[in-house]
Amino acid sequence: MRRRHGVLLTAALLAQLAAGPSHAAAPAGWDPAGQCGVVRSGDTPLGGAEVTLYQAGDGRGAAPRVLARTRSAEDGRFTLDYRRPRDPNAVLYVLADLGPAPTRAPQAPAAPERALQDRPPRHGPDGPVTLAAVLSGAGAPPELVVNERTTVAVAYALARFTGPAGVSGTRPGLQNAAAIAHNLADTGTGDIAAPLATPPNGALTSTMAEFNTLANLLASCVTGDACDQLFDLARRPGHERPRDTLRAAVDIAHDPGHNAAALFALADTTPRYRPALPAAPDAWTVALRYDGNGRELDGPGNIAFDADGNAWVSNNYGYDADPAHPVCGGRTVLKFTPTGHDAPGAPYTGGGLYGAGFGITVDARGSAWVANFGFQGRGCPIDPTDLERSLSQFAPDGTPLSPPEGWRGHGIAQPQGMAADRSGTVWAADCGGGGVTRIPDGDATRAREVPTPALSKPFGAAVDPDGRLWVSGNGNDSVQVLGPDGTAERTVTGGGLRRPLALATDSKGYAWVSNSGILPVPCADTTADDLTTAALAGDTGPRPGASVTLIAPDGTPAPAPFTDGGLFLPWGIAVDGDDTVWVANFGGHRVARLCGTDLTACPPGHRTGQPLSPPGTGYSSDALERNTGLQIDPSGNVWLANNWRTVPVQTNPGGHELVVLIGAAAPVRTPALGGPAQP
Incomplete structure (x- = not known):
């Protein structure tokens, strides 16, 4: 210089x-x-x-x-x-x-x-x-x-x-996003950057080889005569033909399943960068794993983003790399920077944390809330009965705001899904208690129980743009809608609801519900062994009932659920800034992407619910395991939690990574406080 x-x-x-x-x-x-x-x-x-x-x-x-x-x-x-x-x-x-x-x-x-x-x-x-x-x-x-x-x-x-x-x-x-680019390529050498080149990435997944193959694809134009072929294949339906190599790569990132095999064949003509893929992928998604310090993630359950795009992550178990070692409930909440590093002082402890599951949210003031479900591995000597009935609250810097035993009472029992609205109200679905807990203004001293007799095993929770709460009933194939004050408004059945798990709302107030079809959540009279048995049975292929249900703002479900695009064993679900729908799977190593209610964000001729990911496979990746949480950050990255291992041993079934699909979605404003909003 x-x-x-x-x-x-x-x-x-x-x-x-x-x-x-x-x-x-x-x-x-x-x-x-x-x-x-x-x-x-x-x-x-x-x-x-x-x-x-x-x-x-x-x-x-x-x-x-x-x-x-x-x-x-x-x-x-x-x-x-x-x-x-x-x-x-x-x-x-x-x-x-x-x-x-x-x-x-x-x-x-x-x-x-x-x-x-x-x-x-x-x-x-x-x-x-x-x-x-x-x-x-x-x-x-x-x-x-x-x-x-x-x-x-x-x-x-x-x-x-x-x-x-x-x-x-x-x-x-x-x-x-600019910082994340340095996780992929080293601008000082032109080589693969260390986060992509080393565990938990590197030779452990195919992402590095895929990244090199994409570089070879551009090289076919840079030093060859394949520019016209590249631009024709990269062109997204309904969009102008890219006019240079950078725009061609951007178009591929936007629609990674389009012409995937033909693009691979073109890349194979210029094998400049190695290692490269030996065969065509189903889509050109770039899936990057994060594992923090490598000794903290064990069963990450779900993710919530703060206003700066930092990821707060719930953690089922205490970390142990050996699946044969019995683990007890996790006593930490993780906070990752947008580039996948531990935030200052993270992971955080205290505040009553124990065995957090799917429940985590960030409220309007930036406080993080965690639902203590009481997860632990078989063989843990701790009785979780007194530990599975609380919520933990943390300041933005990780300081616990809840007491050492957590916030208790008000119907909190094996809490799972959580959500927050723009007014500051925080909600928790009490899977083991048959209701929800409403915390007005984020003040736990004013919390109260809201019974939901129409639901069995309340699990997922999402707030719509009007501040209403949508809650799934995993035990009786239903969804209930509550007004901002907790008043029961309507109960939804039909529309393909079958063992529903997570919910998400879009900018128009529609609710999207992931139907596992077969997965019983392990609360009340159901155990983790029951969940394991169902999950392993589902690994033979998409299960009957594996789908997504669309419910209109007035509570009317679409006549039939959506079943295509890689819906294998749906769990987590999120809607991006274009109202496009993303679905994680607790099996199958894949993500589904569906056209939402804004048809202008979909290719010409597409209908709501039609797959944008490859119909037969979705976006598959060997970086993924059994995914529960799925959320989208302000840079348009899709984050997923590798919650369990592919073959879960119940002494310690937890997965050990987060997986990020780089630049795959339309960015959203965070924290999420009722339907997605563009930044």
Whole structure:
């Protein structure tokens, strides 16, 4: 890195504008900076690329700002001199366009910074090859490498922030997405980044090979003659044909199941990066595992995001890597940063935590609430009777706000699903108690029990945009709707409801219910052994009743449930910022994605409930195990909890990872307080 000093003559500045590094205009007082780099395809340098440094637009659709522009030398190397933005959270990224040199009109002898600023961002209109790299988010390397791997990282991590004008978006989603790009590709070397290259990823899943295959796919255009094929195959139905390699990769990230086999065949023609996939995937989803410090996740149950996009995670068991060792209930709640690291001080303890299950939420004030179900492995010597009847509450920094025994009473018994609304009310479904607990304004001293006699084994909970609570009854195939004050409004049956688990509401007030078909939740008179028996029976294929039910705001269910798109053994469910529906499976290693009530977000001709994931397989991945919780963050990443192992040994059946589908969904504003809202 080098700094520019002194005052340059106008002639030198004009020469620099024509052929060398350039400054962009910036307010007085901004610090000068410099960045060296190289443009490569594999080990092959790419000279003559126009390299442009941008500051991403601050806000949806805002135009990015050009900070510097130059051209790579014959050996692919370049230097960008620019002014650092005042905003320390500004997202900076580099595009290398290998199109022909632009025709430049003669410039008046004015400051080249102004001349460069006034030129519109080009983003590859002169040629089919545009490579990219994120400069911000992980510290600038001594030499920035721009290649196909860094381009795939940008395309996926920033998929939901890359539009016709360039990269732009709202906080914190845009900033988090830029940081996540560094989990995929190392911008200092151009290699696979350490989080993707090492356990729990690396050789343990196929994601690294898939990522390399995507890089090979771009290389087929960069150094070959397959650009037209790439752009034709990557084009999403109903959208314009991509005009460069970056946009092609973004389109694949948006619709990963489209033309998957044909794209693999094209990638196989340019095996530049290894290891690569030996066969075509059913979809090009990039599934990245997180395991924190590697010694804390044991049966993660569900996920809730705070306003900054940090993930709070409930944990069934105390950690032990050996499934044969009996484990007792988990006494921690996890908090992960958007890049999958432990938040400061995490994991957190106290507040009555013990064996949390599916219940976790973040309220309007940023407090995290956890439902203590009392999970423990067979052989644990602790009697959970007194430990499975409480809720725990934590401040944003992890300080317990509930007493050492947790918040108790008010009908709390083996609590599971939790939800919060915009007014501050917190709800918990009491699976072992036959009702729900309502906590107005998040004040547990004012909590009260709300009986739900129409439900057996209340399990899932979700708040709609009107503040109403929707609760599933796993024991009697029903859903009940309560008003914001707890008044029973209606009971829903039919519509395919069968052993329902989680619920989610969309922006229009519709409720989506995941029907496991066969899974009895282990509360009241049902045990974990019963759940295990049913789950293993369901591994032979999709079970009868495995489906999703759509219920209108007035409580009317759709005539028939939806059964396609990878609905194998549905559990967790969430709706993204486009009202698209995502479903986790407690078996089958796959995720389903369905067209929601906003048909404009679906390919032309699609209907509500029609699968957007491949109909026969869904989005499958060997990074997934038995998934319960599924939630979507402000960057458009889909987070899943690997709750149990594929073959669960009941002494310690817990899984040990979270799995994140990078850039797969439309971002949502967090915390979730009643239907998804776009950031």
